[in-house]
Amino acid sequence: MAEQENDERNSEVYHVPVMFREVIEGLAIKPDGVYVDCTFGAGGHSRGILEKLGADGKLIVFDQDADAKQNLPNDQRVIFVPENFRYIGRFLKFYKASPVDGILADLGVSSHQFDEAERGFSIRFDAPLDMRMDQRAKVTAATLLEEMSEQELHKLFEQYGEVTNSKTLAKTIVQKRTSLPLKTSRQFKDAVAECVKGNPNKYFAQVFQALRIKVNDEFGALETMLTQVADLLKPEGRIAVITFHSLEDRMVKQFFKYGSVNEPEADEIYGNRGRSPFTLITKKPILPSPEEIRTNPRARSAKLRIAMKAES
Known part of the structure; x- marks a missing residue:
């Protein structure tokens, strides 16, 4: 893990x-x-x-x-x-x-990166879903949530985050993003709260990990x-x-x-x-x-x- x-x-x-x-x-x-x-x-x-x-x-x-x-x-x-x-x-x-x-x-x-709220790496803060290690890069975690297909999100959370219900999570994101903003960590967590299995902190740590790995290739x-x-x-x-x-x-x-x-x-x-x-x-x-x-x-x-x- x-x-x-x-x-x-x-x-x-x-x-x-x-x-x-x-x-x-x-x-x-x-x-x-x-x-x-x-x-x-x-x-x-x-x-x-x-x-x-x-x-x-x-x-x-x-x-x-x-x-x-x-x-x-x-x-x-x-x-x-x-x-x-x-x-x-x-x-x-x-x-x-x-x-x-x-x-x-x-x-x-x-x-340090986890503890800087504005960087968006942490599940502890309500901050923009950024996660870029190199601030010169263009793609953020929020960008991925907006633009990736349901199948791509499913594979992302399954392979990079080992999220148990990655298929359900991907489907929920695609459904919710049509009517709700997913720009900050709080907006995202509230939108997919129904998907959480087990300990919420552990669940979102896995989800954020997958997004971070993808954002930074x-x-x-x-x-x-x-x-x-x-x-x-x-x-x-x-x-x-x-x-x-x-x-x-x-x-x-x-x-x-x-x-x-x-x-x-x-x-x-x-x-x-x-x-x-x-x-x-x-x-x-x-x-x-x-x-x-x-x-x-x-x-x-x-x-x-x-x-x-x-x-x-």
Whole structure:
């Protein structure tokens, strides 16, 4: 199940990166290495990487959320790229930084984004249904609710949100949007209240999650980034990815195992599927400890996988 909003509040959560120690150890950071943090956010993981880097090390950080720039450390070793990590290859080439020694992608939504009411990520506030991580993008969650067909909405909530009655929800949305505005979280929740099954907070967390993933093309961005990694890493360079959704985790698992997000067909004669350019550092995903989940409940669905580029 994906990362979802939790009602438990912790003012320090924004500053606590998920599985910090496991990530830093797993990257096996070289003091003079070049590293990439694909999802800078509050900069927690990045600060850990910088502590391991020497004066000649370099860190390139990506974040499409303009708010993230406020968290940049005053450090000449850091290059900030205000773009989605799907453009990783383009910008590493621009900065003459590839190949690199390590890449990190923490795919979770920061608590800061959940806690900023006007961003529309949270089920706790009555705010415009926005959910754009990049405010330069045009499509919002409200746009999707207005324009997607019943079949498209059904598939969206079923696959991305694992909503149990996704078909009924999609039908209700299409019916209600002809006469009711669905511009804010309150308007939307009131319009589809009859569809809620079980705990309303959990139900709407799943629904909002699906909309957020679609608005930001999160799975598409992940696939685009992964397909570039083999060419961007040095031999024995490492990639660490933290996922919060079963489909994300499956993509990463398949990619590390086969060098493709989709399992390739077996050779008709020999039955093999080709050789992956990666060696698994973690054969099974690393999970957050019970103690970490207690202090940061939003980490509960996190999975960390680490792989190393095989020598040529």
